[in-house]
Amino acid sequence: DIVMTQSPDSLAVSLGERATINCKSSQSVLYSSNNKNYLAWYQQKPGQPPKLLIYWAATRESGVPDRFSGSGSGTDFTLTISSLQAEDVAVYYCQQYYSTPPTFGQGTRLEIK
Amino acid sequence: QVQLQESGPGLVKPSQTLSLTCTVSGGSISRGGYYWNWIRQHPGEGLEWIGNIYNSGSTYYNPSLKSRVTISVDTSENQFSLNLSSVTAADTAVYYCARAPRGGYCTTTSCFYYFDYWGQGTLVTVSS
Numbered sequence: 001d002i003v004m005t006q007s008p009d010s011l012a013v014s015l016g017e018r019a020t021i022n023c024k025s026s027q028s029v030l031y032s033s034n035n036k037n038y039l040a041w042y043q044q045k046p047g048q049p050p051k052l053l054i055y056w057a058a059t060r061e062s063g064v065p066d067r068f069s070g071s072g073s074g075t076d077f078t079l080t081i082s083s084l085q086a087e088d089v090a091v092y093y094c095q096q097y098y099s100t101p102p103t104f105g106q107g108t109r110l111e112i113k
Numbered sequence: 114q115v116q117l118q119e120s121g122p123g124l125v126k127p128s129q130t131l132s133l134t135c136t137v138s139g140g141s142i143s144r145g146g147y148y149w150n151w152i153r154q155h156p157g158e159g160l161e162w163i164g165n166i167y168n169s170g171s172t173y174y175n176p177s178l179k180s181r182v183t184i185s186v187d188t189s190e191n192q193f194s195l196n197l198s199s200v201t202a203a204d205t206a207v208y209y210c211a212r213a214p215r216g217g218y219c220t221t222t223s224c225f226y227y228f229d230y231w232g233q234g235t236l237v238t239v240s241s
Contacts, residue, residue, distance in 0.1 A: 034218045040227035049231035099222040101175040104160040
């Protein structure tokens, strides 16, 4: 299985400031046949299911605010929230879909400082 | 707008079989193009993929659970189901159903992508 490791485990950021979450995969999730990174990001708020934010490492899902962006390639990826809003408090997960079983990172808890 | 809804018992006795159903609305399973998944989340922990099914009945299972898992589909009812046998307290979790687009570019071991729609989840507790 591909192991996904996120850092940090928790993060406190002031409103309006930038939040950065990192995700590292134990092997590359870049598929050479289509040059795409098989990596997604999700947001989970308490009592709710995860919500898809980003797929193909950098493609924003429809309806997701543009303050959310994804970057990276191969084994190292980043989710950035450019200007933190109160409603962004949540746990964030990365997930690879390059190989079966798809696997998730352990999650990063984002709070307001 | 696609919606998924899990249903089934919230309490299962140890050694018995956990059975859940996911009803899909706003889209037809038989139309194809998507894999239909089960994912679970142990209390306060991360996410674990259980397995999925295509409308043809083709399945992928997580090797860690494969010996105990069966996923089936009923296209006439627009539902798919999960059976997990020989449960223990370690199977206590919130169980989600979710949709994943079928891959146009399949890697060597995977032919489905990210999870774009999720059900609200149902808590299943294993206890006598």
